[in-house]
Amino acid sequence: MNAFIIFALLLALMLTGMPISISLGLTVLTYLFTMTNVPSIEVAHKLFTGLENFEIMAIPFFILAGSFLTHGGVARRMIAFATSVVGHWYGGLGLAGVMACALFAAVSGSSPATVVAIGSIILPAMIKAGYPRNFGAGIITTSGALGILIPPSIVMVMYAVATNVSVGALFMAGIIPGILLALGLGLTTWFIAWRKGYPRVRIFADRSGGQATVAGFFGLFYALVFTIVPPWLLGRFIGNQIGSAGFGYFLAGAGWLVLAPWTTRNKWITRFVYIGLIVIGVPIGITLFMTNGLLSGGDPLLFFIIFAVAWLIVIKICGYYTRIAPTFKFELLWESLAVWRAYWDSIWGLLLIVVVMGGIYTGVFTPTEAAAMSAVYAFVVAVFVYKDLRLKDVPKVLLSSANMSAMLLYIITNAVLFSFLMTNENIPQNIAQWMFNQQLSPWTFLLACNVLLLAAGNFMEASSIVLIMAPILFPVAMKLGIDPIGFGIMMVVNMEVGMCHPPVGLNLYVASGITKMGITELTFAVLPWLFTMLVFLAIVTYIPIISTWLPHLLMM
Amino acid sequence: MFLRILDRLEEILIASLMAAATIVIFLAVVHRYLSTIPGIQDYTLRLHVSWAQELCIYMFVWMAKFGAAYGVRTGIHVGVDVVINRLEEKNRARIVIFGLLAGALFTGIVGALGARFVWDMAHTDAVSPDLELPKWIVYLCIPLGSWLMCFRFVQVAWTFGRTGKLPHHDHSHVEGVEEIDIEADILGDLARSAKTPLGGKAGAA
Numbered sequence: 001m002n003a004f005i006i007f008a009l010l011l012a013l014m015l016t017g018m019p020i021s022i023s024l025g026l027t028v029l030t031y032l033f034t035m036t037n038v039p040s041i042e043v044a045h046k047l048f049t050g051l052e053n054f055e056i057m058a059i060p061f062f063i064l065a066g067s068f069l070t071h072g073g074v075a076r077r078m079i080a081f082a083t084s085v086v087g088h089w090y091g092g093l094g095l096a097g098v099m100a101c102a103l104f105a106a107v108s109g110s111s112p113a114t115v116v117a118i119g120s121i122i123l124p125a126m127i128k129a130g131y132p133r134n135f136g137a138g139i140i141t142t143s144g145a146l147g148i149l150i151p152p153s154i155v156m157v158m159y160a161v162a163t164n165v166s167v168g169a170l171f172m173a174g175i176i177p178g179i180l181l182a183l184g185l186g187l188t189t190w191f192i193a194w195r196k197g198y199p200r201v202r203i204f205a206d207r208s209g210g211q212a213t214v215a216g217f218f219g220l221f222y223a224l225v226f227t228i229v230p231p232w233l234l235g236r237f238i239g240n241q242i243g244s245a246g247f248g249y250f251l252a253g254a255g256w257l258v259l260a261p262w263t264t265r266n267k268w269i270t271r272f273v274y275i276g277l278i279v280i281g282v283p284i285g286i287t288l289f290m291t292n293g294l295l296s297g298g299d300p301l302l303f304f305i306i307f308a309v310a311w312l313i314v315i316k317i318c319g320y321y322t323r324i325a326p327t328f329k330f331e332l333l334w335e336s337l338a339v340w341r342a343y344w345d346s347i348w349g350l351l352l353i354v355v356v357m358g359g360i361y362t363g364v365f366t367p368t369e370a371a372a373m374s375a376v377y378a379f380v381v382a383v384f385v386y387k388d389l390r391l392k393d394v395p396k397v398l399l400s401s402a403n404m405s406a407m408l409l410y411i412i413t414n415a416v417l418f419s420f421l422m423t424n425e426n427i428p429q430n431i432a433q434w435m436f437n438q439q440l441s442p443w444t445f446l447l448a449c450n451v452l453l454l455a456a457g458n459f460m461e462a463s464s465i466v467l468i469m470a471p472i473l474f475p476v477a478m479k480l481g482i483d484p485i486g487f488g489i490m491m492v493v494n495m496e497v498g499m500c501h502p503p504v505g506l507n508l509y510v511a512s513g514i515t516k517m518g519i520t521e522l523t524f525a526v527l528p529w530l531f532t533m534l535v536f537l538a539i540v541t542y543i544p545i546i547s548t549w550l551p552h553l554l555m556m
Numbered sequence: 557m558f559l560r561i562l563d564r565l566e567e568i569l570i571a572s573l574m575a576a577a578t579i580v581i582f583l584a585v586v587h588r589y590l591s592t593i594p595g596i597q598d599y600t601l602r603l604h605v606s607w608a609q610e611l612c613i614y615m616f617v618w619m620a621k622f623g624a625a626y627g628v629r630t631g632i633h634v635g636v637d638v639v640i641n642r643l644e645e646k647n648r649a650r651i652v653i654f655g656l657l658a659g660a661l662f663t664g665i666v667g668a669l670g671a672r673f674v675w676d677m678a679h680t681d682a683v684s685p686d687l688e689l690p691k692w693i694v695y696l697c698i699p700l701g702s703w704l705m706c707f708r709f710v711q712v713a714w715t716f717g718r719t720g721k722l723p724h725h726d727h728s729h730v731e732g733v734e735e736i737d738i739e740a741d742i743l744g745d746l747a748r749s750a751k752t753p754l755g756g757k758a759g760a761a
Binding site: 013014015016017018019020021022023025026029040041043044045047048051052053054056057060061064076079080083084121122125129201203204244247334335337338341342345365368369372373375376395398399401402403404405406407409410413458459460461503504513 | 567570571572573574575577578579581582584585592593609612613616617619620621622623624626627630632633634635636637638639640641651652654655656658659661662663665666669670672673676694695697698725726742743745746747749750
């Protein structure tokens with residue numbers, strides 16, 4: 001009965017269109033004043049203590065970092081990088097949009113910010129290149145939603161605050177589903193573009209799609225090997241010498257970062273690295289890997305010769321086909337050179353992924369500290385490295401991030417108040433008990449959750465839904481033995497779907513602001529990708545191992 | 557005139573709290589890592605930064621309370637407006653006014669409760685655990701922020717009553733910051749960069 005009164009009151013207040021935070025707070029006040037004798041002074045106390053949690057403070061930091069990155073030219077460079085890698089396929093710029101959204105999502109924690117950052121640059125470029133407007137808008141609206149699935153993610157912090165699940169574990173859990181969803185959206189994009197014959201990106205008019213693809217991937221492979229292997233080996237060595245592995249990697253990484261651009265200016269060093277790391281290094285790596293595992297006990301030298309010859313043949317064939325490495329006189333040419341350049345241009349943005357995720361995973365930072373570090377880092381990159389944000393604009397960026405964070409924190413405050421009322425009245429426990437008594441199977445419970453969350457996505461915005469629903473649904477999920485992390489990822493994917501369809505899909509409104517398309521038109525434009533997301537939602541819901549495997553592997 | 561000063565003060569306060577909190581946490585992390593390095597640690601260990609977390613939380617709570625008031629002015633607090641947007645103009649206006657006044661009522665009450673709470677606190681000698689600030693000063697943000705928010709709700713309601721305009725927040729750009737070059741020629745740049753061979757003066761970074 002009490003539960004019914006509370007929810008009816010909340011619903012009635014919300015439907016008048018007043019801010020959700022205010023309707024939550026007013027519900028609590030009305031109920032406390034009329035039905036209970038909880039001292040009302042408790043409310044004022046809760047309004048402060050509700051926020052007294054260091055984990056919540058990750059939210060303003062991530063918002064600030066996101067603002068700096070959006071205005072600091074990081075997005076533009078990530079788009080150029082993505083275009084150089086996947087642009088050669090059908091719907092090239094569209095695929096680049098998906099990949100750029102995924103990359104940007106890995107440094108930003110919010111979906112609308114991702115849509116703004118990537119969409120405002122790639123959508124005009126797509127229209128100029130002759131893609132239909134609704135194709136680009138559909139891609140960016142839905143891919144932007146990756147922002148809350150690929151860590152860091154503000155919605156995950158909200159879920160963690162509401163349920164006391166570890167933020168770090170949730171972040172790790174988001175990685176694999178995020179990559180899978182990005183692949184799914186990319187596949188949808190490719191399929192539509194292929195059926196309708198949308199243009200590819202051709203940096204060089206006289207080269208075939210196959211040549212461009214192989215050369216592009218080779219450039220990416222080379223760039224990754226070149227930036228990961230030397231500091232890794234060197235870091236291990238330094239770490240052993242000074243007895244602190246983390247600091248060793250840090251020194252090696254920083255040193256390499258300073259040296260790398262210089263080494264690439266010299267043709268001979270490039271060739272040396274090519275032969276050392278790619279021609280000889282890859283077979284050595286494969287041999288070491290295989291003799292330690294599958295083929296243990298065999299003769300390493302024999303294996304090395306076999307792998308080296310096989311690898312040389314592969315390189316030779318690729319080299320002839322793509323005309324990038326005809327002889328040992330190696331040079332990066334054509335698309336591989338484009339990838340290489342774009343990669344170095346966006347390295348400062350890409351490094352942030354390493355700072356945040358690496359920092360959290362190795363325990364160097366707590367998630368909140370990682371968020372603060374990424375805000376400082378993003379500021380330095382935007383203002384001093386890329387110089388796309390002027391120092392005098394910084395206060396405005398600060399103000400707008402403070403505005404956005406204060407809004408979210410205010411919802412949290414009132415949601416904490418609301419859940420205090422609910423616990424006081426034992427409502428979550430009663431609902432959990434009731435559902436448990438219905439002999440609900442986990443399967444039907446998850447289905448019900450999805451329906452409920454998707455329905456809620458029609459009225460409320462993601463953070464409010466998580467803060468109101470998670471404390472109610474979570475105890476039931478625990479009783480039914482559902483994994484808390486898998487459940488969280490499922491909720492996040494639900495929120496993503498809610499962001500991409502009317503009436504309150506925030507991404508939709510942001511995209512409509514950029515493209516000047518009407519909401520109705522845009523709603524139809526996103527349908528193919530929205531359908532992909534729904535299929536993905538079903539997969540994540542019923543195969544939780546996708547999300548739980550990585551955090552369990554890393555023992556978090 | 558008084559209003560404009562209040563507006564500016566509010567903006568300066570929340571923007572600088574945001575910046576300060578970020579710097580505090582950044583310095584605390586840097587300090588922690590310097591303290592693990594032999595040689596430097598002798599100096600850094602003399603400084604105590606255990607209060608950094610608490611200070612950051614307090615700064616953000618203050619920012620949240622005053623930022624929420626600023627948010628009323630910029631229209632960032634969203635609600636469920638699906639239903640009322642389908643009503644005819646006159647009824648919609650009534651409900652919007654009701655919503656705004658309800659906001660004012662809520663924040664007014666909370667402000668009053670907060671004021672009483674602070675008053676009670678001020679008569680104890682409770683201090684915060686790490687910073688050892690008197691608690692009543694820390695909690696002062698509840699009455700001040702809430703009453704400011706209450707004032708903003710009334711202000712917005714007043715403007716709406718007279719002109720029918722509600723503040724509306726646009727997510728796609730920051731007020732006053734020059735848009736980055738959206739006509740950026742990504743493809744042209746890629747082709748140009750790929751045609752400059754490695755070596756020579758064209759560096760990669």
